[in-house]
Amino acid sequence: xxxxxxxxxxIWSAQAAISAVVVxxxxxxxxxxAFDLPAWxxxxxxxxxxxxxxxxxxxxxRVWRYEVREDALYLERGVFTRVxxxxxxxxxxxxxxxxxPLERIAGLASTVVYTAGSxxxxxxxxxxxxxxxxxxxxxxxxxxxRAEGEDAV
Amino acid sequence: xxxxxSPLSVPYRxxxxxxxxxxxxLILFSGASxxxxxxxxxxxxxxxxxVLLLLVGYEVAYYCRFEYDLGGxxxxxxxxxxxQRNREIPLRRIQNVDISRNVVQRFLxxxxxxxxxxxxxxxxxxxxxxxxxxxxxxxxxxxxxxRDGTDAESDAATEPTRPDELFALSPRELALVGALSFDxxxxxxxxxxxxxxxxxxxxxVPEGAGTALVAVxxxxxxxxxxxxxxxxxxxxxxxxxxxxxxTRIGDELQYERGLxxxxxGSIPLDKVQTLTVVDDPLKRYFGYASLRIETxxxxxxxxxxxxxxxxxxxxxxxxxDLAGRIESFGTPTFERPPKRVRRRYTVRYLLxxxxxxxxxxxxxLLTAGGLPWPPYAPVPFALLAPLAAxxxxxxxxxxxxxxxxxxxxxxxxxxxxxxxxxRVQTVIDSRTLFQRRWDVATVTADTAGxxxxxxxxxxxxxxxxxxxxxxxxxxxTRLRESLAEQRGWVGDGTAVENGDVDP
Numbered sequence: 165x166x167x168x169x170x171x172x173x174x175i176w177s178a179q180a181a182i183s184a185v186v187v188x189x190x191x192x193x194x195x196x197x198a199f200d201l202p203a204w205x206x207x208x209x210x211x212x213x214x215x216x217x218x219x220x221x222x223x224x225x226r227v228w229r230y231e232v233r234e235d236a237l238y239l240e241r242g243v244f245t246r247v248x249x250x251x252x253x254x255x256x257x258x259x260x261x262x263x264x265p266l267e268r269i270a271g272l273a274s275t276v277v278y279t280a281g282s283x284x285x286x287x288x289x290x291x292x293x294x295x296x297x298x299x300x301x302x303x304x305x306x307x308x309x310r311a312e313g314e315d316a317v
Numbered sequence: 318x319x320x321x322x323s324p325l326s327v328p329y330r331x332x333x334x335x336x337x338x339x340x341x342x343l344i345l346f347s348g349a350s351x352x353x354x355x356x357x358x359x360x361x362x363x364x365x366x367x368v369l370l371l372l373v374g375y376e377v378a379y380y381c382r383f384e385y386d387l388g389g390x391x392x393x394x395x396x397x398x399x400x401q402r403n404r405e406i407p408l409r410r411i412q413n414v415d416i417s418r419n420v421v422q423r424f425l426x427x428x429x430x431x432x433x434x435x436x437x438x439x440x441x442x443x444x445x446x447x448x449x450x451x452x453x454x455x456x457x458x459x460x461x462x463x464r465d466g467t468d469a470e471s472d473a474a475t476e477p478t479r480p481d482e483l484f485a486l487s488p489r490e491l492a493l494v495g496a497l498s499f500d501x502x503x504x505x506x507x508x509x510x511x512x513x514x515x516x517x518x519x520x521x522v523p524e525g526a527g528t529a530l531v532a533v534x535x536x537x538x539x540x541x542x543x544x545x546x547x548x549x550x551x552x553x554x555x556x557x558x559x560x561x562x563x564t565r566i567g568d569e570l571q572y573e574r575g576l577x578x579x580x581x582g583s584i585p586l587d588k589v590q591t592l593t594v595v596d597d598p599l600k601r602y603f604g605y606a607s608l609r610i611e612t613x614x615x616x617x618x619x620x621x622x623x624x625x626x627x628x629x630x631x632x633x634x635x636x637x638d639l640a641g642r643i644e645s646f647g648t649p650t651f652e653r654p655p656k657r658v659r660r661r662y663t664v665r666y667l668l669x670x671x672x673x674x675x676x677x678x679x680x681x682l683l684t685a686g687g688l689p690w691p692p693y694a695p696v697p698f699a700l701l702a703p704l705a706a707x708x709x710x711x712x713x714x715x716x717x718x719x720x721x722x723x724x725x726x727x728x729x730x731x732x733x734x735x736x737x738x739x740r741v742q743t744v745i746d747s748r749t750l751f752q753r754r755w756d757v758a759t760v761t762a763d764t765a766g767x768x769x770x771x772x773x774x775x776x777x778x779x780x781x782x783x784x785x786x787x788x789x790x791x792x793x794t795r796l797r798e799s800l801a802e803q804r805g806w807v808g809d810g811t812a813v814e815n816g817d818v819d820p
Contacts, residue, residue, distance in 0.1 A: 235793070235797055236793055242747070244749065244750045245747050245748065245749040245750065246747065246748040246749075246753065247745060247746065247747040247748075248745070248746040248747075248789065249743055249744070249745050249746075250743060250744040250745075250746075250789060250792075250793050251743045252741075252743070252793055252796055252797065254796070254797070254800055255741075255742045255743060279742045279743055279763075280742055280765040281742030281743050281763035281764065281765055287743070
């Protein structure tokens with residue numbers, strides 16, 4: 165079982181910080197334009213969301229696992245709802261590797277696997293090194309071709 | 318050889334579109350003539366005439382520039398007045414060919430044809446309008462070309478096209494569809510609405526009228542509401558399913574239905590993703606059920622309210638017989654979740670009840686006792702929680718057949734889903750915080766069907782964690798084996814033609 169790159173914690177924490185800022189700004193706006201809240205409320209909201217988000221990010225990192233098995237890609241994730249997904253290679257429609265702005269700053273990348281399914285239609289493996297993401301993409305592509313998923317639906 | 322639309326489609330489309338233009342124009346210009354006198358009215362009439370002329374011109378041009386051509390292995394459509402569009406659809410990718418005709422179209426002998434593929438959420442191509450015979454010819458030709466294209470050497474061309482009627486809705490069943498299309502959840506909803514309306518009504522009724530009169534009025538109103546919603550549902554069901562029949566031609570299913578608007582559709586059997594048998598307590602009591610047939614990316618006629626490529630109602634035996642002829646899955650013997658989940662459901666219902674009481678209490682506090690009933694009124698329902706939990710547990714289950722996985726969920730609306738192993742896309746095992754406390758998990762077999770977007774995938778809900786682990790492995794293994802069998806592979810990567818080579 166592979167774990168994600170440890171630096172993914174920084175990305176997820178940064179995302180948590182950004183959303184904490186947004187929430188705090190919203191509270192600030194409410195404070196300004198609607199109700200008068202005590203002065204400590206917006207910073208407290210920021211701290212609560214930041215701590216919660218970072219905690220969640222760390223927990224998520226601890227749970228996340230993936231593995232390229234003999235005939236399927238296997239993922240395990242989720243802090244509250246633990247989800248294990250099995251994506252058989254035969255079912256892979258196409259594979260992307262992608263790098264978002266935060267990922268580029270942190271020097272990471274993700275691989276996205278698409279199937280024709282209705283709910284697990286795209287499966288993302290985050291927290292890979294750029295080379296690792298490209299490798300995974302190529303490997304999955306080869307495996308998918310070998311498994312010959314021609315008539316996918 | 319390319320063909321054009323039916324010439325009758327020009328006047329029909331002009332009337333269809335022009336009608337609304339004339340109507341809005343009438344309203345607008347009656348105002349204008351009132352303001353500017355008769356001159357304003359004249360200008361208005363001239364303008365409307367001009368618009369209509371343009372419309373006629375457009376429709377004639379549309380008719381002239383619309384060409385389609387069914388040949389070889391694609392359906393080519395060239396269309397468009399201002400920007401021309403050429404579209405080629407590989408016949409193998411066409412999943413459904415749907416023909417619909419409303420009353421006027423039936424009188425004129427024309428029909429609208431829609432072609433659906435698995436990709437995209439909208440109709441890939443539609444012909445507005447062609448002769449009905451031409452529509453049927455297209456349906457048949459596409460079926461023939463697809464078969465010959467995929468299986469050229471088989472001698473199927475000689476025998477199949479004889480239609481084999483799988484199912485026809487008898488008038489008795491149609492009446493039952495109407496009668497049973499009543500939703501069991503409606504009375505509960507109405508109860509809430511009606512009892513919520515008590516203060517409003519009682520403020521209207523004069524003071525001295527007496528509670529008995531009010532009560533009688535309320536009951537009458539409730540009965541009337543139920544009756545109206547029931548009759549409405551029945552009318553819609555009868556209009557939709559009048560003269561419903563399902564036939565099998567070669568490897569395609571065809572359905573026909575409808576009283577005022579007639580639908581004719583085709584579903585290739587090899588595109589069927591899941592079968593769903595749906596029933597509710599009422600239908601179960603009388604021994605009836607309905608069946609839905611789901612294909613990838615699209616469920617026929619969804620826009621017109623639900624998937625109509627389905628048997629609306631038939632006796633349970635007939636439904637399972639029919640389902641068995643489409644996918645021979647045998648007789649499922651369901652494995653229920655462990656008994657402890659009943660306690661979980663009881664707790665869940667009690668918590669929900671507690672939340673309702675809490676909300677009601679809060680509302681009561683805020684409105685200073687303005688609620689028609691005391692906030693703790695729902696508490697007696699707590700006695701029903703264990704029963705409800707038991708029923709929920711009783712109607713859950715999963716079964717692994719030789720070639721299919723079958724799941725069963727829901728009490729008020731029970732769905733039995735049949736998924737062939739080779740249709741499984743991904744296997745998802747999820748365990749919420751609460752499920753982990755009870756050591757249970759939910760295993761979902763995701764398919765490419767489209768009804769599932771509503772969250773009703775084939776899922777073994779609340780099975781034991783160990784069972785979930787086994788199920789996950791079993792589903793993926795059987796998917797692989799079943800696919801290998803389906804595609805005629807033996808062993809790893811060695812292709813064997815049609816499987817008729819000695820092993």
